[in-house]
Amino acid sequence: MSGFLTALAIMAALAILLGAILGFASVRFRVEADPLVDKIDAILPQTQCGQCSFPGCRPYAEAIAGGEADINQCPPGGEDGIRKLAELLGVDFKPFDEGAIEVKPKSVALIDETTCIGCTLCIQACPVDAIVGAAKQMHTIIASECTGCELCLPPCPVDCIQMVPVGTTVANWKWSYPVIPIKAVKA
Amino acid sequence: MEANTDARPWRDIVHNGLWKQNAGVVQLLGLCPVLAVSTSVVNGVSLGLATTLVTTVSGAAVATFRHTIPNEIRNPVFIMLIAALVTCVDLAMNAWMHSLYLVLGIFIPLITTNCIVMARAEAYASRNTVPEAALDGLMMGLGLTGVLGILGGMRELIGRGTLFSGAELVLGDIGHALVLHVVPPAFNYQFLLALLPPGAFFGLALLIAGKNYLDARARKRASLPAATDNETVSA
Amino acid sequence: MSALFRFHGGIHPPEFKALSNGTPIATPPLPARFAVPLSQHLGNPAKACVALGERVLAGQRIGDADGRISAAVHAPTSGVVSAIGPHAVAHPSGLLQDCIVIDSDGLDNWCAPSPLPNWQDAGDDEIRTFLRDMGVVGQGGAVFPTSLKLGVNTLEQLIVNGAECEPFISCDDRLMRERAGEIVDGIRIAAQLMRPRTVLIGIEDNKPEAITAMRAACAGSGFEVVAIPTLYPSGGAKQLIRILTGKKVPHGVRATDMGVQCFNVGTLYSLKRAMMDGEPVISRILTLSGDLARPGNIEARIGTPFAHLLAWAGIQPDSEGVIMGGPMMGFDLPSLEAGVSKASNCLIAKSRALFPPRPPALPCIRCGECASVCPAELQPMDLYWFAKAKDLGRAQEADLFDCIECGACSYVCPSQLPLVDFYKFAKDEIWAAERDKKAADRARMRHDFRQLRLERDKAEKAQRLAARATPAPASSAAPDPDKAAAIRAAMARAAEKKAEDSHAPAKTPLSDDAKRAAIEAAMTRAAANKAARESAVSTAAAPGDEAKRAAIEAAMARAAARKAAQGAAAGAEAGATPVAMPASPSQPKPAIDDAKRAAIEAAMARAAARKAEQGVEVGAASAAMPSQAKPAIDDAKRAAIEAAMARAAAKKAERDAAQKGDN
Amino acid sequence: MHAPYIARPSTVSVIMLKVLLALLPAIAVSVWFYGIALLVQLSLASATALLAEAAMLRLRGVPVAPFLKDGSALLTAWLLALSMPALGAWWLIVVATLFAIVVGKQLYGGLGNNPFNPAMVGFAVAMVSFPAQMAHWGMPHGPLDSAAQLAWIFSRELPAGLSLDAISMATPLDYLKTQLLLGGSDIASLKQAPMFGHIAGVGSEWVALAYLGGGLFLLQQRVISYQAPLAMLAGLTALAVPLWLWQPAHYVDPLFHLVAGATLLAAFFIVTDPVSGPTSARGKLIFGFGVGLLIYVIRVFGGYPDAAAFAVLLMNIAVPLIDQLTRPPAFGKRKRTKKAGQHA
Incomplete structure (x- = not known):
């Protein structure tokens, strides 16, 4: 019986000790930033x-x-x-919800400067300040900064903004992935 | 019980444990005993059932105390709980199935460290009600038992040409009658690779592949339009 | 003779040089139309400086260099600018690029040459500008603007690249054989500008005639012509530098930082023509080879359509496309309408006999042949593996960008893998990813800044508002606290004017009490008027009685006014507290101010009321009903005036009465 | 078609053919000493390999013809047949070849993708699973004629009056190991046993020399490079020499180790396998040396009489690491520790 009690005591002491260490560690070494x-x-x-x-x-x-x-x-x-x-x-890949998106080519907005009335509404909508212009002045888009978000389209009262796909030029042309004929054949 | 009104969670638990989240071929938890003791059906199933007992009771126990266990030291507490249970199982097997106990050896106490027990305690039992946790433990254990049984059968059959050898260890002398010699003993058949650890890896790999194949086929069937079914019917 | 070094790897492809190097450099007839690309060099394309329809002369500058890394382009012949815009160019993508199209007038009139005769005395900047405006660029393949390579004036070795290691190509060979003198003049210029300790001219030993010619031209100059073993790609700048000097210039390090610079013989030739003869780069030597009736080398004007040259050389009907450049590093020409550019060194008409199709590719067996021939000392099979798996990060770690795309690995690959294609793919993907990342980072920055700006603007606006609100605060009990407060203040001011004793406690009049007070005040007014009239009449008719009666009436009016004021005060005492309280929950801080202000106003109003009380006419202050604010003021004023008049009249009447009594 | 437009006319098939060619002398010598049993094994292995390869390619949905023509499956089969005992039962070689092709090669993705040498995988499987069968080594000019050999391979039937012991014998390596384990006398007296020839096994030493000849042919043809074989022999010698000098009675001489068993076959035909070996020159040296060391360690201190297969498989595992550590710096760059050093 005393052996049983000794074992119990030792185990309990160990458990308390280890628990204390773990508890301390979880407080002390908490990962702070995210x-x-x-x-x-x-x-x-x-x-x-x-x-x-x-x-x-x-x-x-x-x-x-x-x-x-x-x-x-x-x-x-x-x-x-x-x-x-x-x-x-570390989660499973999850496709877009059906019909939720249509894949669009990368585009930039273009303001039809003959139609623009200089209302500045698009300037206020642009999340990256890629539109320059002032009230009653014609606006224009800095194409290199435009992210193609289309947020400027809805506010325009005269619908003078359209999205123009960025075409391939020699500067951004990419060598395509090589096709090895043998891989293409599939039963 | 309130869950009776909605049978879904119970069915999900069963499905997860036996198939979708199967401990042996999906979560790949507790590989150590899976690979080591699955040399025969009897060994595999015995250890599987022992593990099932532990997962079930430990799940219930953890779920019972889940509100009283401090978060910081939950793991040691879980381990204590599980260790106590395993000790019980260990002593019980030693008492009532001594010959099997000798065969399974260290792997009975090692159930304590079997990841699946700990994983379910941490991931499921500590967040769910007692009956749910117990069922989850039971199903996870049975899922593992199934894999162990099939793997043991494969290895036994290929390695020695027998099935259910060692049944006497569990059932006593009547067990002898159960042993199936698929290849007659006279042939002295043996394919050691299957019985050695590499065989366990090959076998497990085949089981995983088979499970994935079945899943893929099921998915394909599900996504195929009904037209294809009609075609098969008319054909 | 200096000792030669070896670079790692290298291959010995069949040479095919005899196809084209046997005949002298020819000059084909000029075509009717030229397409001069604006981008014939590394860096920014040139900017067209001629107008549509403008007549140009041969050698006239038609495109200005745009920025530091750029070069000018010139009209190859005289004629009319017939188009400026996208046109087929020699680029593997087949995409169009801006070109200036010139319709030849057939006269080939030249503009006056503009050499730089005093170049020895000219400053670095002057020489650079001159070369840039003359359109001198490297003709070895990279077409790097030469002006930028001359900026160093101490150098250990100046390397002249006459190796020309690619099969088929023999333009440098012929150039060295026939125009060695001019090349050496060019070397002299470069040597004077860069002051190298030694000048080494590396020529592969499969060009003995060129070596002889160059040795002869170099006699006495101190320049050393070195015959190097034929091994592809010894014509790569880094490889040639290694062979001749033993130095290994790693990727990302400038050769000049290691005391070496390398020029192609063609570049030095055009350098000489520009500096000494004032002739801009409007032509270059070009090898026409492969499946042609008359292969050979020609001096081709820039912008000459390839179709014109190939037709002149007799392209065979069975040829299957044309390679631009050598067979190791060239590419399929997507359009024969494109014009010769400064980078065009060779055109090879393909035929099945010359270029049999490769056997089908098999997987890489890691035989390591590619690594053993790689001049960049890379592990091409690893690069291939990473590029194939699109594991671009690891490809980059494995020094993908050190690859010079020489094609040696692919040449020896027993699995017949198009290795270089994979490297080009991976490089382009990495570039694109980097571009995207930069764009995303910029967008993120701009967005964050915008957010910051909006926050700031908002904060500033709020501050301005607060500042404006301070002098005119409000009690929120009234629908428009500002207005009410303003009115009240005005009332208080008006009352204050009349106030003579501000210390006495008084009550703010309100609603019913105020109304009543107003009515009473009106009654007092009427009484006072009557009294005054009567007293005036009585003064005239019956002074004694009249005066007495007036005095009595004035006293009665006084009493009534006092009574009215007291009634008003009683109502105000009850109403004053609820006025301030409801304001506190919505605007705690201003509410306190409001309460305070309201208290002050109330005090002022009280003072006014007290004053009014003293002076009989109560109406002034007591008329302060929000709903009738404005009329109330008038009324109060009028009442006050009338009260004053009544007072005066009463006094007068009293005095008169007293006088009468005295009399 | 893209650059380069020209290519050296060398193909995988040519490489494999040359290796097969280099094996011919050894096959000839073996047949001379041991009879046609080896030819039977070769045919069985070849047929199984080609069928298994074709079936697996089909299953994987890959075109069959170009991959069958590359000769790699045939080479695996030949190497396997040459390393297995010629008098093994027919199903032994079939099972081993099936494992080699199906598990060792195709399951990993086929040609070029197998991390382990397929032939050695097959050999290891047979060795581990059927240790008894794998000990049936024939004796040179043994008592069985061709017909009897065939009968024995296919039906396990021996001519009357002959026992298993009469037709097979232990290999010298096996014999030495067993005898030394049993506490047998010194090497010199053990070497008096009938299976010993001039240097190593009687007969088998000549086969080994034929491997050497084939290997030199491959070196001359530049199909293989010298680093891996040389390093492997060096590794073996590096352990064998000091131990032999220390206790010549207990540790057999290095020359014996170099010629005995599968040493030379492994040196020129196994460790030179490009797919499962490292690619850089330094990597090949490390790989070969490691194989040499392991062969000696397993032979002398391990449980199996010969060790080439296990040594090669063990080192195969290390190949990615070796490749990573021995990647030479790019042109003009210093060691890749440069960056780390700069920051440190």
């Missing part, structure tokens, strides 16, 4: 288009990190973006 948001934000395409229903890429990143948003809400990021997010977060 760099996850930054990592997610780095994957997002920064179009700031709000198609994810969040007011920008970072809020969406925060929502994903907080478990409030799914990873498949960013159409500009494409499936590639979802894949990267899935990999980062």
